[in-house]
Amino acid sequence: MQYRIDPKTQHRLSALGLGCMRFPGAVPGRPDAHAAEAIIARAVERGINYLDTAYLYPGNEACVGAALERLGLRDRVYLATKLPHGSCRRPEDFDRFFDEQLRRLRTDRIDYYLIHNVTSPAQWERLVGLGIEGWIARQKAAGRIGAIGFSYHGSTDDFPLLLDAFAWDFCQIQYNYAGERYQAGTAGLRAAAARGLAVFVMEPLLGGRLAGKLPPEAQRIFAEAAAPALATPAAWGLAWVWDHPEVTLLLSGMTSPQQVDENARVAERALPGSLTVAEHEVIARVLAVFERANRVPCTGCNYCMPCPQGINIPGCFAAYNASFAHSWFTGVSQYFTASAIRSGHPKLATNCVRCGKCAAHCPQHIAIPDRLDDVRRRLTPGPVGAALALLARRDR
Ligand code: SF4
Ligand code: SF4
Structure with missing residues (x-):
């Protein structure tokens, strides 16, 4: 494992961090x-x-807390969690959520505490109005919070404004080879590092879309490059992020011990500037193929779920993208599975009543109802689509 020094705390952090959001579990909300x-x-x-x-x-903090306690590993790791700031309406809500988090995580301190998904300076200003700056200072003085930061899915222009809005210790941004000009992007990465902040990267593989879900043509390009240390598309994607000296660590949502082993092996050479010019050219060719197929930038994070109409929103978008990346038939087959069409009570994209509940939660800012229209048009066109729509409406 390679380690990088957090420029603010001087902690020695593993270049590979464990994102716990995607822990497996048969029941949603119960890892x-x-x-x-x-x-x-x-x-x-x-x-x-x-x-x-x-x-x-859902269910994640309690699961992590119980596991760390059972394994006796709390003092071997730096623990990060996030404040649900949208639910903070009164100053006392900060303590209410934080105390609950400490209980769930079975700890007396959070080493890295983030304001979750601040997307604009206005959101931060609202929290300042509730007294969050004083609250943070008190928690840090009491040793209950180590470093303070924010996670970000907003615009490229707003990012530097947020960086300058408070004396942050670190930030967490979405960053990968398909996102150099998206959200914080490369400009944001450099701006944060220039201000002395540690930068933690999330979605280095876009929820798997830059790994096993890459179009076959892109996977072929990686395979033909035959780089011994980069055996899989995931290894290429992670190595690209680590190639940047401004990155302190990246988070990978590993879902099995085997995946931990695979990523840890790649992390052994997680050195800045380690990719060659030829390897960067391979990634550029893969990116061109990926961009042709990636019509909806959904990462499958599930923040938009559940839909009151029962629509499997990320499933619809995965099927839609698959219809470009693989074949139209693959997309239709995936769509019918995601829509539970064989159950007799399908939840097709046509079930959408545009209630607006989902889009506000999407960190990728996808206009979900409009894009579901695209799904419907592509995957159930013509009379077949009309018949299926009737079937789906019957169940509303
Ligand atoms: S807008 Fe459509 S997809 Fe979104 S939650 Fe409402 S019904 Fe579901
Ligand atoms: S549509 Fe947005 S919120 Fe929903 S799973 Fe995709 S990226 Fe996440």
Whole structure:
């Protein structure tokens, strides 16, 4: 494992951090405790010392807290979690959420605390109005918060404004080879590092879309490049992020001990500037293929779910993208599975009543109802689509 020094705290952080949001679990909101424990145990064994969760990941903080306690690993890791700031209406809400998080995580301190998904300076100003700056200072003085930061999915222009709005210790941004000019982007990465902040990267593989879900043509380009240390598309994607000296660590949502092993092996060479010019050219060719197929930038994070009409929103978009990346038939087949069409009570894209509940939660700012229209047009065109729409409406 390679380690990088957090420029603010001087902590020695593993270049690979464990994102806990995607822990497996058969029931939504209930991560599988045994699976989570096995992943955490293997991660620490492989040298990972940073774990990231959030109040808003259903069941996740409690699962992480219980696993760390059972394994006796709390003091071997830096623990990060996030404040659900949209639910903070009164000054006392900060304590209410934070105390609950400490209880769930079975700890007396959060090493890295983030304001979750601040997307504009106005959102931060609202929290300042509620007294968050004083609250943070008190928690830090009491040793209950180590470093303070924010996670970000807003615009490129707003990012530097947020960086300058407070004396942050770190920030967490979405960054990958398909997102150099998206959200904070490369400009934001450099701006944060220039201000002395640690920068943690999320979505380095776009929820798998830059790994196993890449179009076959893109996977072929990587395979033909035959770089010995970069055996998989995931390895290429992670190495690209680590190539940047401004990156302190990246978070990967590993879902099995085997995946931890695979990523930890790549992290052994996670050195800045380690990719060659030829390897950068390979990635540029893959990116061109990816951009042709990636019509909806959904990462499958599920923040928009549940839809009151039962629509599997990320499933619809995954099927739509698959219809460009693989074939139209693959997309239709995936769409019918995601829509539970064989159940007799399908939840097709046509079920959308434009209630507006979903789009406000989407960190990728996808106009979900409009894009579901695109899904409908492409995957159930003509009379077949009309018949299916009737079937779906019957169930509303
Ligand atoms: S706008 Fe459509 S997809 Fe979104 S939550 Fe409402 S019904 Fe579901
Ligand atoms: S539509 Fe947006 S919120 Fe929903 S899963 Fe995709 S990226 Fe996440």
